[in-house]
Amino acid sequence: MPDPHPRSGLGEPRGPSFFPGHPRERTEPPAPPAPSPSHTTQQPPPTRPPRTSRPLAAAVLAAVLAGGLAGYAAGALGDDDPVPASAPAARAPGDLQAVAARVLPSVVSVQSDRGQGSGFVFDERGRILTNAHVVDGSSQVSVELQDGRRLTAEVIGDDPAHDVAVLEPETSRGLRAADLATGTRPAVGDTVLAIGSPLGLSGTVTSGIVSALDRSVRLGEDSGGGPRRALQTDASINPGNSGGPLVDDEGRVIGINTAIATLDQNRGGSIGIGFAIPVGDAVEAARTIIDGG
Numbered sequence: 001m002p003d004p005h006p007r008s009g010l011g012e013p014r015g016p017s018f019f020p021g022h023p024r025e026r027t028e029p030p031a032p033p034a035p036s037p038s039h040t041t042q043q044p045p046p047t048r049p050p051r052t053s054r055p056l057a058a059a060v061l062a063a064v065l066a067g068g069l070a071g072y073a074a075g076a077l078g079d080d081d082p083v084p085a086s087a088p089a090a091r092a093p094g095d096l097q098a099v100a101a102r103v104l105p106s107v108v109s110v111q112s113d114r115g116q117g118s119g120f121v122f123d124e125r126g127r128i129l130t131n132a133h134v135v136d137g138s139s140q141v142s143v144e145l146q147d148g149r150r151l152t153a154e155v156i157g158d159d160p161a162h163d164v165a166v167l168e169p170e171t172s173r174g175l176r177a178a179d180l181a182t183g184t185r186p187a188v189g190d191t192v193l194a195i196g197s198p199l200g201l202s203g204t205v206t207s208g209i210v211s212a213l214d215r216s217v218r219l220g221e222d223s224g225g226g227p228r229r230a231l232q233t234d235a236s237i238n239p240g241n242s243g244g245p246l247v248d249d250e251g252r253v254i255g256i257n258t259a260i261a262t263l264d265q266n267r268g269g270s271i272g273i274g275f276a277i278p279v280g281d282a283v284e285a286a287r288t289i290i291d292g293g
Contacts, residue, residue, distance in 0.1 A: 099251045100193060101204045106178035107244060109144040109197040110134050110153075110167070118196030119143065119167060120242030120253065122180065122286065126172025129286055130243030131258050132158035132165045143169060146203060157289040162228060163258050163277060164285040165243075178245060181252035182280050186210050186231065194235040194257050194274070196244025208235030208272075210254075217259060217275050230275040231255045237274035246276040257284050 106121045110130050117134030121127070128143060135141055135155050143153045151169040158165035169175065186192075190210045198204050212232040233246060237257050246255040254275030263271060 021170040024084070040094060052149065077155055096191070096193065096207060096249065099247065099249060100195070102251045103178060103195055103247050103253075104205070105146050105176050107146065107195050107203070109200070109202045110243060111142040111144070112136060112138040114138065116197065116200055116240055117242040118240065118257070120195075120243075120245045121175045121177045122253075122283070123177055126175035126177075127156070127286075127290070128153060128167040128169065129256065129282060130162045130165050130167060131256065132163045133258075134243045135165045136165070141167060143167065144202060145174070146166050147174070149174070157292075158290060159285045162281060164256070164282050164287040164289070166286050166289045178247075178285060179250075179252045180279050181248060181254045181264055182283055184252075184254075186213070186254045188212060191249040192233055192235055192242065192254065193234065193247050193249075194237050194241060194276075195247065196237075196257060198236075198238035198239055198240040204241075206236040208233050211273070215275060229278065229281070230258070231278060233276060234272040235273050235274060236270040236272075241274075253279050254281050 018221040079215050085170065102119075108119050108121070108128060110117045110119045110128075112135050114136040115134065119128040119130035119134070122129040135158055137158075139155055141153050141155060142150055143225060144150050153169040155166040156166040188210050192208055192210055194206045194208070195203060210231060211234050214229045215232045216227040218227045231246065231254065235246070237260050241257045242259075244257050245253040246257050248254050255278050256278050257274065259275040260270060261273035261275075264270065
């Protein structure tokens with residue numbers, strides 16, 4: 001009995017490109033007749049250059065389509081369309097692994113009386129940047145480093161309008177500041193990594209792109225300052241990622257993950273629309289906090 005719910009597999013034909021034959025396709029001439037037995041000398045039949053069978057070409061195209069439209073576009077160029085010398089080389093997956101390995105030691109999990117979030121070391125004194133809604137009015141919090149150490153950290157201050165808070169741990173030993181991209185502006189389509197502790201799973205790394213710039217986002221009910229500009233990303237961000245860094249493909253922090261759009265406020269999770277405070281805005285707010293402003 002056939003499966004009532006058949007499932008397509010890799011390489012399944014999906015489109016008119018896979019129909020065999022073509023109404024204008026040239027047909028091969030018929031093979032010459034076999035030589036008469038009366039001939040004493042037999043000449044070898046003429047040779048023809050090999051042809052690529054149509055089913056093979058369809059199978060290759062199907063495999064390309066299985067990788068998505070981007071893969072199809074790249075494969076359709078073929079060897080007849082050389083890539084310009086100035087085109088940037090594609091970044092290998094290993095490069096992103098190196099980026100994650102470089103940034104992770106600067107990222108911490110933050111535990112307050114009201115909940116849990118993330119943060120990262122942002123200056124040479126070992127001070128930590130996180131979200132104001134993560135500390136939520138606490139004067140002290142616990143931070144867990146990537147090596148498993150737990151430290152007590154004082155909340156120097158917070159700025160709910162920018163959703164930024166600054167922590168000072170009991171020691172700066174072994175803490176390494178992340179690189180900050182304060183002098184550059186990301187572009188839509190840039191590759192990014194979101195790093196933090198979603199649902200308490202410390203050291204979690206997700207990838208995506210910058211989806212949009214300068215989105216107007218209200219950062220919590222007590223923001224007081226109205227909507228703020230934010231970066232939009234499709235990198236997976238979930239509860240617990242708040243306060244963690246959004247980094248570019250060179251490992252520089254471009255924003256602080258702070259909010260997500262959800263379809264269900266009671267069971268909110270990533271739907272591919274997340275927001276981060278631009279790092280320049282966050283650092284400016286942090287400096288004001290440190291200076292006592």
